[in-house]
Amino acid sequence: QITLKESGPALVKPTQTLTLTCTFSGFSLSTFGVGVGWIRQPPGKALEWLAITYWDGDQRYNWSLHSRLTITPDTSKNQVALTMTNMDPVDTATYYCARGTWSSFDSWGPGTLVTVSS
């Protein structure tokens, strides 16, 4: 059974750095074709892909946010971290991690709501 779960702060202040951790089980990030990605969703709005790390170490980012994002896998712990710098109230959203298989995301965590407010 594949599970993923996001963890991190529920509230961050503007200009702070957000660090979220995705802890997963039921699959290995070393398996060919597998990735773990981060996707966010502002309240009542659409989904926005942020970043993905792949089985081969390749990492890709949403071009519009790439200067603020870092995705870091830890295969020994079955974790993938996402760091986003210079947080702003418009970054308030539910952040999801999900297992990526080539071109889609087939298993998702429940999500974690992050509010950016002073």
Added chain:
Amino acid sequence: EVVLTQSPDILSLSPGEGATLSCRASQSVSSSWLAWYQQKPGQAPRLLIYATSTRASGIPDRFSGSGSGTDFTLTISKLEPEDFAVYFCQQYADLPPVFTFGPGTKVEI
């Protein structure tokens, strides 16, 4: 960058009726790289269809996908009460690698 638009924004139907949801891309998308997700309130999205027409594991056969090029369709043959949700399409492009989601279609009673 590919932009996805979905129509209609809201689809009001009754259980037992069929639903047809549209996803249009601003430029041609590989059929291998078009997916559909279902999202219920307070829940994470769930993958329904990948590669345009392949159902994900455990997805009932009343859900089907079709299309090519810039026009793709998700069809729900007979709506069950649990099908009332928001549906998103998503495409993948590899140069540069990017995942893009559509704005969603809400299927409501």
